[in-house]
Amino acid sequence: MMAHLHRGLLLIGLLLAGIAPLSAGDVEAGRLLYQFGQTAAGEPVRADAFGGTELAGESMACVRCHRRSGFGSYEGGYYIPPITQPYLFGGRQLSRDDRFRALFMQAQTAEFRHQVRRIRDREPYTAETLHRAVAEGIDPDGRVLDPLMPRYRISETDLANLQAYLETLSAGISPGITETHVELAVVVHSDVPAAEREALVGTLESFVEWYNERTRGDMRLAGHSVYGSSLYTRYARLYRLHVWELDGAPETWAGQLDRLNAERPAFALVSGKVDGPWIEIGRWADRNAVPSVFPITDLPHEPGPLGGYTVYFSQGRLLEAELMPVWLVREGVASVVQLVGPRAVDQHAAERLKLRAARSGLQVETRAMDQVDALPEAGALVVWNDVVDADQLAAWRRQTGAGAVLLPAEALASLPETLEPKLAEALRFSYPYALVTDYYPERHRARAWMNTRGLDYAAEDVQIRAWYAMSMFRDSFIHLLDHFHRDFLLEVLEHQIQGSPNPGLYPDLQLAPEQRFASRSGYIVRLNPALAGGVEPVGERIVP
Amino acid sequence: MNRFKHLGPIRATLVALLLATSAVAEDEHAAHRAQALAKQNFLVSERSYALPPVTLVDQTGAPVPIEQLRTGAERTIVSFIFTSCAGICPMITANVARALPELDRIDEDYQVVLITVDPEFDTPERLAEYAGRFGTGDDVRFLTGRSEDVFRVLRDLDALYEGDNKMNHQPVTLISNTAPSGWHRIDGLIGADTLVQQYRAVIERERRAG
Numbered sequence: 110m111m112a113h114l115h116r117g118l119l120l121i122g123l124l125l126a127g128i129a130p131l132s133a134g135d136v137e138a139g140r141l142l143y144q145f146g147q148t149a150a151g152e153p154v155r156a157d158a159f160g161g162t163e164l165a166g167e168s169m170a171c172v173r174c175h176r177r178s179g180f181g182s183y184e185g186g187y188y189i190p191p192i193t194q195p196y197l198f199g200g201r202q203l204s205r206d207d208r209f210r211a212l213f214m215q216a217q218t219a220e221f222r223h224q225v226r227r228i229r230d231r232e233p234y235t236a237e238t239l240h241r242a243v244a245e246g247i248d249p250d251g252r253v254l255d256p257l258m259p260r261y262r263i264s265e266t267d268l269a270n271l272q273a274y275l276e277t278l279s280a281g282i283s284p285g286i287t288e289t290h291v292e293l294a295v296v297v298h299s300d301v302p303a304a305e306r307e308a309l310v311g312t313l314e315s316f317v318e319w320y321n322e323r324t325r326g327d328m329r330l331a332g333h334s335v336y337g338s339s340l341y342t343r344y345a346r347l348y349r350l351h352v353w354e355l356d357g358a359p360e361t362w363a364g365q366l367d368r369l370n371a372e373r374p375a376f377a378l379v380s381g382k383v384d385g386p387w388i389e390i391g392r393w394a395d396r397n398a399v400p401s402v403f404p405i406t407d408l409p410h411e412p413g414p415l416g417g418y419t420v421y422f423s424q425g426r427l428l429e430a431e432l433m434p435v436w437l438v439r440e441g442v443a444s445v446v447q448l449v450g451p452r453a454v455d456q457h458a459a460e461r462l463k464l465r466a467a468r469s470g471l472q473v474e475t476r477a478m479d480q481v482d483a484l485p486e487a488g489a490l491v492v493w494n495d496v497v498d499a500d501q502l503a504a505w506r507r508q509t510g511a512g513a514v515l516l517p518a519e520a521l522a523s524l525p526e527t528l529e530p531k532l533a534e535a536l537r538f539s540y541p542y543a544l545v546t547d548y549y550p551e552r553h554r555a556r557a558w559m560n561t562r563g564l565d566y567a568a569e570d571v572q573i574r575a576w577y578a579m580s581m582f583r584d585s586f587i588h589l590l591d592h593f594h595r596d597f598l599l600e601v602l603e604h605q606i607q608g609s610p611n612p613g614l615y616p617d618l619q620l621a622p623e624q625r626f627a628s629r630s631g632y633i634v635r636l637n638p639a640l641a642g643g644v645e646p647v648g649e650r651i652v653p
Numbered sequence: 654m655n656r657f658k659h660l661g662p663i664r665a666t667l668v669a670l671l672l673a674t675s676a677v678a679e680d681e682h683a684a685h686r687a688q689a690l691a692k693q694n695f696l697v698s699e700r701s702y703a704l705p706p707v708t709l710v711d712q713t714g715a716p717v718p719i720e721q722l723r724t725g726a727e728r729t730i731v732s733f734i735f736t737s738c739a740g741i742c743p744m745i746t747a748n749v750a751r752a753l754p755e756l757d758r759i760d761e762d763y764q765v766v767l768i769t770v771d772p773e774f775d776t777p778e779r780l781a782e783y784a785g786r787f788g789t790g791d792d793v794r795f796l797t798g799r800s801e802d803v804f805r806v807l808r809d810l811d812a813l814y815e816g817d818n819k820m821n822h823q824p825v826t827l828i829s830n831t832a833p834s835g836w837h838r839i840d841g842l843i844g845a846d847t848l849v850q851q852y853r854a855v856i857e858r859e860r861r862a863g
Contacts, residue, residue, distance in 0.1 A: 159744040160844020161690050162751045168743045168786065182739050186823045187842075189740055245682055246689050253689050257744065257842070260686045617800075621771060622739040629773045652773045652800065 134266070139274025144177065144415060146170035148267050156259035169259055171271075176622070177415055178596035179278040187257055193279035193592075197234045206340070206590055239275075240268055282593040283398075285376030291346040291586065291593075293317075294353045294375035296366070296404070300384035308568035309382055309405070310352055312575040315562045317348045320583060344590045351375060355383060362389040363396075370397065377402055377598060380578040382571070386410075386453050387419070394418040400595050402602065403578035405571060407519070408454045409626070416623035418595070420602060422574065422615060423628040426454050426493075429517050429539035430461035431653035433491060434471050436537075436633040437513075439648065442488035444472040446509050448481060450494030458493050458517070465653065484508045491515045499525050503532045513537050515633075521644065524636075533636055537647060541631035542614060545642030549613025573612050581605055616650060629653075695841030697851065700827075701834045705805040709768070709798035712780040717796055719806055723829060727762040730852070731827040731836075733812050734795075735771035736783040741824055741842055743787075750787045751845035752852075759853060765793045770814065770822050772803040810836075828855050 141147045146154045146166045153166030167173075171192070175181050179193040190196075232249035234242070241247045243261050246254040263271075285292040295313055297306055327342045353369045355362050362383075378394065378401040381387075391410030394401040395417040407425040410417075424431075437445060445466065449459040459475055466473045474485055478494060490511035492502065497520045506514050515537045528536070543549065555573045556566075564572060585601040603620040606627055611618045615628035630652040634644035708718045722729045732749060734742040749765060756763060769775035775783075780795035787793075797803065807813050814822035828837040828851060837855045839847075 157686060157690055158747060159690060159842065160693070160748040160751070160846065161687055162744075162747045162845060164743070164747055168747070173743065174740045176739065186821075187740050245686060253685075256690045256692045257740065260690065617773065619771075619773070621735065621737045621774065624737055624774060649799075653776075 134269030134271070134273030136270075136273045136277055138267075139270035139272070142267055142271050143171045143274050143278075145172075148264070149270055150264075154261060154263065154267070156261040158259045159256050164259070169261070172415065174257070176596070176600050178594050178600055179275075180592065180594070180597045180600065182600070182622070187255075189257070192275065194276055195280070197239070197275055199233065206344075236269075236272060239272055243268060243271070279592070279594045279597070282591075283376060283595040284374035286346065286593040289347055290349045291376050292349050292351065292373060293377055293379050293582070294351045294369070296353045296355060296378055296381035296383065296390055298355045298383035298385075301382050305382065305568050305571050308571040309380060309575050312559075312564060312572045313350055313380060313579060315564060316576065316579040317350045319562060320579075321347045341587050341590075345587065350379075353378075359383075359385060359389045363393045366390065366393045366397075370399070375399065376593070376595065377582065378404070379582050380404060380575045382406070386457070387421075388453075391417070391419045398595055400599050400602075402582050403574065403627075405574050408457055412625045416599070416625050418599065419625060420599065420606075420620065421626050422618075423541050423631075424626050425541070426458040426517060426519075427461045428541045428626075428629070428631060428653070430458040431465045432539045432541065432631045432633060432651050433462060433515050434466040434469060435651050435653050436648065437466075437489055437515075438469045438471055440513070442471070442512070444474070444487045445489045445491055446474045446476065446484055446487040446511070447491040447493065448476050448478055448505070450478050450496075452495060455493035455495075462491065481505065486510045489513045489515060492520075493517065495519070495523075497523050499528055499532060502536075503529055506532065506535060511535070515539065518542065518634075528636075536636060538634050538644065539631060540634040540644065540646070541628065543611075543616045544632065544634075544644075544646060546640060546645075547613070547616075549611055551610035552613040554610075555612045570614065573614055577612050577614075581609065584609065691844060691846065693841065693843055693847055695839050695843050695847065698838050698840075699830075699832075700811070700836045700838045701832065702810050702827075702836050703834050705802075705809050707798070707802035707805055709796040709802060709806070710777055712777050712784050712795040714777045717794065719802075722766060723834075726764040728760065728764075728852075728855070729827075729829045730756075730763065730765045730848070731810065731829075732767050733770050733807070733822060733825060734767050734783075735769050735822070736775050736779050737771065738822075744842060745824055745826075746783075746787050746789075746793075748843065748845040748848060749793060750789045752848045753789070753792050755845070755849045756852060759849070760856065763852075765789075766796060767793055768796045768803065768806060768812075770803075770807060770812075772797045772800050811838075826851075828852055830855050831859050 138149050142154060146169050148154050154169055155163065155165045156169045158164045158169065174189045175192050180191045181189040183189065232238070234249060238249040242254065243263055246258055246260045248254060295310060297310065324345050324347055328345065351373060353366065355365050378399060381390070381401070381404040383390065383406070386408035387404050387406035388408060388410040390404070391401065391412070395413035399418060401419040403420055403422055406421070408427070409419065409421045409424055412419065447459050447462060449455050463473050463475060474487065476484065484505060487509045488511060490505055490509050490513070492514070497516065502514055512535065514532070514535050518538050518540045521538055552573070555576050558576065559566065559572060566572065581602060585598055585605045588601045589597055603622055603624065606618055606620040616630050618627040620627055630650050632646040632650055633648060634646050636643060637645040704719050704722060708716050711717050722731060730749070732745055734745055746767065749767065753765070769780065775797045777797060780797055784793065784795055804813070810827060812825050823840070824842040826839040826843060826848065829835065830837055837851065839851055843851070
């Protein structure tokens with residue numbers, strides 16, 4: 110139903126824009142071909158690929174190189190051109206600015222340099238010339254396409270479907286953009302403690318104010334900026350931040366988001382925090398194709414196809430649940446008892462630990478928090494719960510004879526001042542963060558920025574995460590120029606994270622095409638009050 | 654420009670533009686297609702790379718001391734990929750896979766090793782899944798490991814990418830030869846036919862050198 114409605118709106122949009130749909134093909138079937146290499150007959154599409162190798166299916170899907178947005182990519186010194194609707198079927202509007210990012214890529218082969226600088230006109234594609242390009246690798250002007258472009262063995266039906274899809278691909282810009290502004294939203298739940306909410310929303314609002322001041326200045330001086338930023342000024346948009354406040358239980362969030370988004374569509378969600386899993390919001394973002402940039406959460410959703418639309422700092426508690434068994438096996442521990450609290454994040458963590466442990470032969474006994482009688486003996490005890498009672502921990506440890514008691518990093522904040530020494534010695538924490546004792550210069554830049562804006566460090570971790578999310582959005586958004594497409598934003602973001610300094614909350618932040626968890630590693634730590642941060646790693650960094 | 658940094662001042666270098674036509678052409682279009690797809694630009698050079706004393710792991714999780722690149726077989730083919738690479742890695746892997754039967758015919762004692770440039774994402778499980786996509790079975794070893802170790806190997810084999818950005822990584826193929834620490838290096842994306850041809854050239858040269 111939604112798909113039909115969507116398609117109808119799209120067609121109306123195209124007609125209004127004066128673009129007559131050329132093809133009688135099926136857009137949805139075309140999408141499956143483009144994104145997953147699946148033909149109308151449900152079979153993998155076949156092609157002759159580089160070097161003469163015949164390949165089939167997903168690895169030959171257009172999306173692999175041209176990406177979901179159709180804007181292409183530059184990878185490995187190869188320039189892959191855009192194949193969006195305006196690019197293929199519209200009259201070409203040659204713009205140096207469109208090549209700007211490619212022109213200044215760090216790694217350029219001679220071939221890449223030539224391709225990027227060779228801007229030339231070409232006839233718009235028709236059904237016939239598209240067929241020739243896809244099947245024979247020849248463009249409308251008779252030029253032979255690069256050998257990296259596969260030559261497809263494709264039926265008339267599939268070709269018509271593909272054309273129908275390409276005629277919609279990044280055809281009109283995404284919602285949330287006006288002549289002057291880009292609309293952004295931060296999702297916050299009413300249960301988030303006031304201090305954290307203030308730190309989060311305050312930082313974002315301060316960033317927006319700061320950015321808008323500077324951008325207005327650049328706009329007034331268009332064409333005269335000292336550092337060349339005027340090149341981008343004509344594409345710049347001022348930011349408008351909406352606070353989308355959610356109430357009540359997670360199952361009602363999607364409905365609330367629908368209403369908020371209908372009122373004023375957001376181009377992207379930036380940062381955000383709820384009391385509980387981000388799962389419902391992540392799914393909503395995937396369904397609605399709204400990018401969600403670095404929400405602050407312990408429990409992400411399973412990203413949708415092609416990476417989905419949410420870029421996370423890490424897998425949060427799920428990452429912690431993977432760090433633990435890797436470390437335990439390394440330590441020679443053979444069995445573990447895990448006690449699991451009622452929260453979703455605890456349940457998911459326990460499930461993940463079980464899965465991960467099974468792969469390495471670690472025995473796991475899982476008990477709910479209210480079934481702690483007669484605990485079996487085990488090499489280690491893991492407790493997933495929001496409340497940590499030191500006396501109880503000590504009792505469970507004695508019952509199981511566990512050498513180590515493992516808790517998530519969250520528990521570090523709620524430990525009592527004094528602990529029984531034996532227990533303190535046995536405590537270990539999964540720690541999916543950067544060590545405070547490691548040096549990250551970018552962290553000082555974040556703090557300096559907060560200083561200049563008069564923000565105090567009430568909740569520095571939240572503030573730096575919010576600052577980082579906005580910074581990464583800003584650096585990516587400007588590279589869109591006036592191609593305001595949400596899919597394209599995510600693709601630029603994947604690149605941008607790679608080249609940007611890490612503000613030191615996580616050991617490493619990296620992305621690649623369709624990767625959605627920027628940090629993938631962490632430590633097991635123990636208490637050491639003598640050190641900054643109060644913990645020290647036991648063993649080296651773990652990449653599960 | 655990056656490519657030219659590999660040009661050794663003394664060792665012989667050769668720029669090859671290959672225009673090969675398929676032997677069996679079904680029709681005129683097929684011939685053109687094959688010709689276009691076989692067009693390759695690459696650069697070869699002779700190199701000497703010492704290997705660092707590190708141990709990586711393969712797609713089954715088995716440890717692989719990196720000196721096995723020289724001791725595991727008489728000759729080793731090495732290239733670099735990552736599993737979420739959008740453009741060229743599937744082509745590298747597919748062409749390596751396609752070269753295997755022919756390599757089997759011309760040599761008995763060789764191994765093929767593909768090293769990930771994204772070790773923290775490419776776990777042994779991910780590499781096993783990736784290998785499955787190309788049906789290379791046990792014939793190709795995919796290596797990952799501790800980030801520091803993998804990057805030492807990349808640095809010592811002059812395969813680091815620029816700007817700390819793996820999307821800048823460029824296609825490199827190495828074939829070990831009998832010179833101490835000797836490698837025949839091919840910069841550029843090459844097809845299965847070229848890989849086989851280059852491999853033959855390495856053997857030929859050694860035979861002539863006696």
